Amino acid sequence: MTRPKTQSDEQVLEAALRLIHGHGPEALTFDRLAKACGLSGATLVQRFGNKARLKQRTLLHAWDDLDDKTRTLGATIARTPAGAIELLVALSQGYGGIESYAEGLLVLREDLRDPVLRARGAAWRASLSEILADCFAEMSGPPQDVGLLMASHWQGSLLWWSFDPTIDVTAYVEDSLNRFVAAIAG
Template sequence: MPRRKQVPDADVLDAALDVLHARGPQALTFAALAEASGLAPATLVQRFGGKAELLHRVLMHAWDRLERRTAQLGAAAAPGPEGAVAFLVGLSEQYGGIDSYADALLVLREDLLDPESRRRGRDWKGTLARVLDGCLDGPPGSGAVLATYWQGTLLWWSFDPAVPVTEHVRRELTGFVTDVLQRARGGVPSRAEPGSPG
């Protein structure tokens, strides 16, 4: 009789998230997860119920990981625009290269279809805005604006990933906070980025 493996749920959910990222939601079957985790399909069904419940648990697990990372980086964020940029660069590290970012969009699709994931996304936006507002000495709402700009920066990078995502995010957000936030305070940017208007 084979020895039973004691694998924590968190490890199984990590393996399931890897399957989801790499191959999409249709590929997240108990057979695929059994292969990835080393547990029997029947054991996985006992633990997680049906496929819909498994997918939901995986999404919640991904949110748990993202919220822990956000809290860790937020607690270490330095005051000032540089601290705000460093915080978002740190969050961008999770995407790695273009393949990893594209795989993450498969998970985003599932998030948008799951009401609890959408709620957690709204809450996360509020967390980002609070951390960024704490860093920035800008007008009210600056943190939410910077968070929104960051998401757009990631998307535009994905169409032309010529440099690492963290390098792109740092350059684009530094230019944004230098230019836009100084203008919002009634000042003039200290210098224009090469190729930028102004």
């Protein structure tokens, strides 16, 4: 008979994600994770196999969280351009300050290296773009692929903010997205 788990895989993956976000992807080792979550290294190896699989499972868990957050926010916003802005500003709140954002770029590097994680990113892009496009359905003649255009503008605004992070990221993003909507509404 197997012993009951004292911590679920989700709890362990949350601890792994905190390690990655706090110290970078290379900080995720079985030894460090064992110390962070209180399980033995051997138990973690049994559950996750090897470091590459552990990292992939951790980042897939992060994608699950982002998908859930996007779906939840997408279900609550008004289907208007202002609702689209509200959604993207809310998604921007998790970035924190410049140091946190910079560490997040290291995580993105890991997503880009792994075809499974890249596929999750592509699926999220499609889902987010569809939600955003629905917010422009009432607009007369919105540009083709307006959802993807807005998502791309949002990501660009985050990058441009990072070079001069003198104001709050959400304020910067909101202002940039308002200007984007004004430009396409003409």
